[in-house]
Amino acid sequence: MSVPRYWREIPRRSRLETVKCSECGTISYPPRARCGKCGSSKFENYKLPEKGELMTFTVVRTPPKGFEKMPPYIIGVVKLEDGTLITSQITDVAPEEVNVNMKVEAVFRKVVEDGDSGIIQYAIKFRPVIK
Amino acid sequence: MRKVAIIGTGMTKVDKHWKKSLKELFGQAGIEALNQTNSPAIDALIVGNMCASDLSDQNNIGALLADHLGFVPNTAYRVEAACGSGGAAFLAAYSAVASGMYDVVMTGGVEKLTDGVGGNTTLSLGKAADAEYELFYGSSFVSINAMIMRYYMKHYGVPREAFADFSVLMHRNGSRNALAQLPFEITRETVLDSDMISDPITLFDCAPVGDGAAALILCPLEDAKKYSDDFIEVAGIAGATDTVDIASRESLLTFKSTVTAADRAYKMARISTADVDIAEIHDTFTITGVLSLEDLGFCERGKFHKMMMNGAFEPGGIVAVNPSGGLKSRGHPVGATGAYQIAELFLQLTGRAGKMQVPDASVGVAQNIGGSGSSTYVTVLRRV
Ligand SMILES: [Zn+2]
Numbered sequence: 001m002s003v004p005r006y007w008r009e010i011p012r013r014s015r016l017e018t019v020k021c022s023e024c025g026t027i028s029y030p031p032r033a034r035c036g037k038c039g040s041s042k043f044e045n046y047k048l049p050e051k052g053e054l055m056t057f058t059v060v061r062t063p064p065k066g067f068e069k070m071p072p073y074i075i076g077v078v079k080l081e082d083g084t085l086i087t088s089q090i091t092d093v094a095p096e097e098v099n100v101n102m103k104v105e106a107v108f109r110k111v112v113e114d115g116d117s118g119i120i121q122y123a124i125k126f127r128p129v130i131k
Numbered sequence: 132m133r134k135v136a137i138i139g140t141g142m143t144k145v146d147k148h149w150k151k152s153l154k155e156l157f158g159q160a161g162i163e164a165l166n167q168t169n170s171p172a173i174d175a176l177i178v179g180n181m182c183a184s185d186l187s188d189q190n191n192i193g194a195l196l197a198d199h200l201g202f203v204p205n206t207a208y209r210v211e212a213a214c215g216s217g218g219a220a221f222l223a224a225y226s227a228v229a230s231g232m233y234d235v236v237m238t239g240g241v242e243k244l245t246d247g248v249g250g251n252t253t254l255s256l257g258k259a260a261d262a263e264y265e266l267f268y269g270s271s272f273v274s275i276n277a278m279i280m281r282y283y284m285k286h287y288g289v290p291r292e293a294f295a296d297f298s299v300l301m302h303r304n305g306s307r308n309a310l311a312q313l314p315f316e317i318t319r320e321t322v323l324d325s326d327m328i329s330d331p332i333t334l335f336d337c338a339p340v341g342d343g344a345a346a347l348i349l350c351p352l353e354d355a356k357k358y359s360d361d362f363i364e365v366a367g368i369a370g371a372t373d374t375v376d377i378a379s380r381e382s383l384l385t386f387k388s389t390v391t392a393a394d395r396a397y398k399m400a401r402i403s404t405a406d407v408d409i410a411e412i413h414d415t416f417t418i419t420g421v422l423s424l425e426d427l428g429f430c431e432r433g434k435f436h437k438m439m440m441n442g443a444f445e446p447g448g449i450v451a452v453n454p455s456g457g458l459k460s461r462g463h464p465v466g467a468t469g470a471y472q473i474a475e476l477f478l479q480l481t482g483r484a485g486k487m488q489v490p491d492a493s494v495g496v497a498q499n500i501g502g503s504g505s506s507t508y509v510t511v512l513r514r515v
Contacts, residue, residue, distance in 0.1 A: 009263055009267075012264075013263075013264075013267065030264055030376075030379075055282065056281045056285075056383065057278060057281065058274045058278050058330050058331075058332075059329065059330040060270075061327050061328060062253070062273070062326075062328045063250075063269060063271065064253050064266065064271045065249070065250035065251065065253065066254075066269075067269040075268060075269065075270050075274050075275075075278065076278070077278055077383070085378035085379070085380075087264060087265050087376060087378045089268045089269065095330075100281070111267065111268060111269070112269065123268070125268075
């Protein structure tokens with residue numbers, strides 16, 4: 001991945017910063033040019049909550065190119081406390097221990113390395129909340 | 132707008148065509164389609180394809196294929212909407228004829244997945260998903276649909292075996308299709324015991340990787356008799372979209388693009404689901420097939436298994452679903468799949484579907500999805 005391409009998504013993928021429609025309040029993650037609900041193009045900055053629960057998940061056994069060394073790993077859709085859904089990796093839990101409805105929280109982790117001289121890509125993943 | 136007819140079709144077998152290139156495959160389908168007519172001059176070629184730039188290092192496919200088929204200097208271009216490319220190309224071709232811009236248009240799709248090496252094919256197909264917010268985390272096309280399947284199973288309490296039975300039905304249908312990539316019957320155990328790709332999706336929940344091309348020739352309905360004795364009216368057609376990333380949707384239990392496109396296409400054709408005899412639906416994975424049945428209005432939500440086991444989706448039931456074997460058994464040459472579906476309906480409605488023939492079929496629906504429901508093209512064909 002090119003450095004600018006990685007860098008420009010840092011506010012979203014690493015800090016959970018996105019936008020909220022100034023007219024109707026719809027939260028959009030990722031940000032959009034126009035609100036899909038009301039058509040407004042006025043947005044304000046919005047920080048997503050860092051906790052939520054796991055809505056669904058899969059354990060990837062046959063990975064896409066670039067992720068060959070990592071299976072089995074867990075991809076999930078998390079429902080954050082404000083209702084926003086987000087796709088990410090679920091970490092710090094074994095595939096056989098992961099459960100739908102599990103409470104999870106955001107944690108900053110390495111996603112993948114581009115090879116010997118490429119960039120190391122980091123982003124928010126989600127891990128089970130430790131009780 | 133003018134009414135539009137299909138006057139000829141051609142399809143290659145879906146297979147791993149190691150010896151044939153992209154243009155040879157489409158050439159074969161195109162010539163077959165021309166031979167079903169009295170070979171009118173083609174004013175434009177509009178072809179669907181997804182992966183050629185990744186896997187065959189080839190863009191500019193419109194001109195390449197127009198040259199191969201001797202259509203130079205007429206208009207030619209490629210349409211891309213991931214796995215929905217064939218359906219999208221058909222919609223563009225329909226619009227071109229209906230509007231009066233062109234009279235005779237060849238459309239269709241071609242895909243050459245076996246030109247990909249190593250993980251390149253998986254990567255290329257994965258590009259149907261959102262690169263920044265899905266692929267970035269190591270999602271593949273399969274893993275996104277696996278998450279939808281798990282959610283569906285939990286929400287409705289549907290057991291995993293029910294999906295295996297959908298695959299069994301597709302293979303039973305496809306065993307009668309000479310052009311199918313996997314023309315053999317399987318059992319529930321074949322699906323359950325096959326390799327786990329991305330839980331809960333196993334290998335036999337997935338459409339196979341293969342090459343293929345399908346071509347269709349369109350003209351104004353009022354001119355159809357001039358070119359062919361067998362022609363079928365395109366009675367309704369619509370495309371619709373949804374968000375590319377699934378997390379931006381209100382529900383993971385429906386592909387709204389299918390609901391919207393079907394609603395618009397049925398209205399245009401002035402039909403209801405009860406009028407439909409055959410449906411060629413987009414079952415990239417068993418879960419995709421099940422959601423499609425529901426979104427097209429053929430099945431109560433969460434209830435497919437009992438209905439299916441009672442024959443609801445076979446001839447004589449509610450609707451004959453994928454007599455071709457669908458993506459699961461006929462195969463899924465991605466950018467060509469939408470064209471295959473429409474070509475198969477054309478053969479059914481003209482009574483030339485051989486062992487696959489659904490008796491007395493007069494209305495058929497094709498549903499072609501791009502990505503995981505991010506776009507859908509629904510086409511209604513009617514015997515005239
Ligand atoms: Zn709004």
